[in-house]
Amino acid sequence: MQDDSDLPPALPPSPDEADEPREGRRTVFAALGAAAGLAGLTAGCAAPPLSAASSPALPNAPAPRGRLEGQSVLVTGAARGIGRAICLAAAREGADVLGFDIAGPASRHVGSPPSTPGDLAETERLVQSLGRRFLSVQGDVRSRPALARAVDQAVGAFGKLDGVVANAGIMVPEGIAEVSDEGWRDVLDVNLTGTANTFRAAIPAMAARRRGRMVAIASVLGRMGAPISPQYNASKWGVIGLVKSAALELGGRGITVNAVSPTGVNTALLRNARQYAAVTPRAVPGRVPESVAAAASRALHPLGVPWVEPEDVAAMVMFLLSEEARYVSGASFDVTAGLGGIYTA
Secondary structure, three states: OOOHHHOOOOOOOOHHHOOOOHHHHHHHHHHHHHHHHHHOOOOOOOOOOOOOOOOOOOOOOOOOOOOOOOOEEEEEOOOOHHHHHHHHHHHHOOOEEEEEEOOOOOOOOOOOOOOOHHHHHHHHHHHHHOOOOEEEEEOOOOOHHHHHHHHHHHHHHHOOOOEEEEOOOOOOOOOOOOOOHHHHHHHHHHHHHHHHHHHHHHHHHHHHHOOEEEEEEOOHHHOOOOOOOHHHHHHHHHHHHHHHHHHHHHHHHOEEEEEEEEOOEOOOOOOOHHHHHHOOOOOOOOOOOHHHHHHHHHHHOOOOOOOEOHHHHHHHHHHHHOHHHOOOOOOEEEEOOOHHHHOOO
């Protein structure tokens, strides 16, 4: 946790706080950081627009090394955000890509706007601009037959399937006392069952060649609690448990299975009004200025950023899909700007 000297100077104490002991203000601010930062209440910072992942990876990043040359990868949730960044990173590393996305509403309870067919088409255009093939498949990860057909399409077009990335996910920003039964099921079905369906659909194609890489996008909220969306937390804890069990089961078939657990990422799932409202103190709605919430989120991350970019997550995924990670399996890798340092183990 950063001390007060790291906070923006334009945040003086309010009149109500003027007579409070300094230590008391630090405690209140730390508590706000834990609640607001974990849930991604960061709209007030001067930040770039939602990433389109259309430029080469990260500023000053090394050039791609062809680590996936001649391979093929299936990515769910490919229309935008982390999924698009993974598709483009894989293409830069030499892979052909099948992008799978519902490209429409996944649940009427989510806070963020749904992806669209136009978003998926843009991912296709960007991958093809890098000189790689892209198959666009619109489908729902809650349907294992739909994913099995997508695997067949990938094998038919590319000759094999080397990697799958189970990235599709949603969040319903409601607490356990208020979330509807349908909202609860939607999150678990997309995030956890959707990941299992993705893995299960890919097993036959990978096991036949005794080689495969499976990666799931989990979350920092799959390794710690937070006072928002317990159904999301539960689903991501479940994803990490699934990864560990699958790694033990599938290692004998030449398949590695790993997870990537990011902190808040600069995507539509994080940056939307419902998400912000969900973590505003209910007793004093609207009392938390966006600038204070942004500063709290920055203070929460030891590296001093309010979020990471989709390309940061994609970079870790590329390692796990590559031959460099041939003996890495059953693990979860943090992309948390240092926040993972608070875990107990």
